Amino acid sequence: MAFRMTRDPEQRRLLLLAAILFISYLCVAVALPVVPVHVTATLGLGNGWAGFGVGVAFLATILSRGYAGALADKEGGKRAVQRGLGLYVIGALVSLASGLALGSPVLSFAVLVAGRLLIGLGESMVAVGVISWGIGIVGPQNSGRVLALVGAAIYGALAVGGPVGLLLLDRFGFTGTMAASAILPLLGLLAIRPIPAVAVHATAARPPLWSVIGRIWPHGLVVCLQGIGFAAIGSFFTLYFRDQHWAYAGLGLTAFGTGFVLVRILFGHLPDRFGGLTVAVVSMAVEAVGQMLIWSAGSPDLALLGAFMTGLGCSMIFPAMGREVVHLVAPHLRGTALGGFSAFQDLAYGLTGPLAGLLADRAGYSAVFLTGSLTAACGFIIAVLLRSRQAATAAS
Template sequence: MASISSRDPAQGRLLLLIAVLFLSYLCVAIPLPAVPVYVTGQLGLDNAWAGLGTGMTFLTAILSRGPAGGLSDRRGAKAAVARGLLLYAAGGLVSLGAGLLQHRPVAAFLTLLAGRVLLGLGESFAGVGVVAWGIGIAGPQRTGKVLSLVGAAIYGALAVGGPIGLALLDRAGFAGAMAVSAALPCLGLVAIWPMAGVAPHPHAVRPSFLSVMGRIWPHGLIVCLQGIGFAAIGAFFALYFLNRMWDHAGLGLTAFGGGFVLMRVVFGHLPDRIGGLLVATGSLAVEAAGQVLVWSAHDPILALAGAFMTGLGCSMIFPSMGREVVHLVPPHLRGTALGGFTAFQDLAYGLTGPLVGFLADRAGYGSVFLVGGAAAGLGVALSLYLRRARVAGTA
């Protein structure tokens, strides 16, 4: 296995980049459980609007992944990351304004949506840029390892950001929580400023974004089906606990993130060693079981165990499919391909909130997690199909 040696001089740059991602992604993680609680509890709107407020960030990211990947390919990954961090900070500041308008629910919600749009733009540019920068530092042969580290940073931020967001909401209000989230990307900007970027490919011939998507969409669809379970936990786990009058509502993302990071740390090498499709098949089965456990739980311990299992299952799917995608395109299209690939994850995060929020209003919060389990089951079937098609193609 190609690994990142402790003597590799590039390791320090890569780990600093991952640390910046962790710190800045807290500005996404802190609002994630706070937004639905604020929208339903303080603005008095229903779960569908809460889901839209949560999902708007990811819906925006879908539309901006292509331009983000193009910028990374043409001007370099560092430029994309810097732009993303600035947009993160702007999104936090606008969302802060929504917290100051809580006595005017319509104005507050519209302001919140504007902030979530800016946050989605930031996620596109920062996320695609960090992945392309990391692969440029470590080399394409270590793509699976780089994506594992990126995911560990993101979901580690989600694990600690969820409880922080709810605690800040309780003690400082929504505006206070957003003020903290706006400050964090600014620290990331300071950290990356002296770092050397990787060479862009400004003059390479580029096919259309849609033609690149045509090469990678099956792998992206697997990531989309995986993302529904995480989106359900991110948007509705706290409300599920509060509705049942269970304690520890803020620990859902912590349990999920704990399982996610544990899997990345212990088994992050597996996609590079045994192949992405094999890893994805087993991972999706674990995620499906975790979602069903949350749905069927009769006490908070079982529900948290289901969230932990969901994290274990979700953990390796993105790096597994990302490894496959990177090897489907030439180097000068990696940013574009990763941008399109990541858009499938954003699609899951963006649509799950409003759609299952509508379902939760009619069938209860538990139904949300049953949908997540069914989606993961479909992902198992698709990954098995792709594995068989590959074997048939090489026979």
């Protein structure tokens, strides 16, 4: 397992931080299946609008990753997490206002976008902050495990948050769902207070963000291509099932998250043991098969199996490639590098929603998942090339 039961106070601290992240991230997870339904069913807008409503949060995250990484490097991961959780709360409350009778669907959508932007800014700080904080707690030699555990918390929240979000929507409406999601990061803010911060590294020369990205972009591209499959499930799996008149529409993220967390828990140590690129090659192949299953599914069972396999494949790609990134830069640049690296995943999440929405309008929802399979296959090829180059460098 990625982390066994231990009396090591550093490991316990990291596990506590991951548990707090799980609770707080439900604020993000609950909204993912709810926003498309709210935009299409309540506001009466199209799939492109629904995709943009989901994806705009990730676009905001992209634009703020550099700032979040620099903040974590200069002021520490704890400070970044505190600011991010505060933005979660504000963003959820602003999104809540979209469910009120504002007289115009376009006005309601604009308010929703404002709330989603704030949540996206918060996500940038929370994710980079927790990773930087966690690596500071247990050391860079365990960076792969830190990334695996953080991802398990995030995608575990996604697995739970999908059906919970739809249940809350049915029972309390959109405003009630957003009110509930605002409470969770408040609990996280209270829970992280007693966890000590980690000292930041001494100030040193800091190259521009683009200089750092120049060193890590191939690894980021693999993560970007991986993220399209998850974004397709998060944005359109529910609508795909409803269009097919299939039951269990809310279980797409649950199936994905179950596979994702299962691999993180059982095999989170593999990048540190066998190298990130080896793990990434296998993972991209599994994701491509999972997306292909959803595309070709003739029943909800096969589609859910495809979502589960997509989760299995996606699970280790971010920590595997992130481990390689951590070892490519100096310690005082880890937050900046991880911020830039994470932006590639955000790019996939931000662009997939609106672009896939336009594709769905013209070619149907299944075409979205065919695209996800093809992009995962491209990521597999790039990972193979990177691994070959790494092996050639080591041999020379």
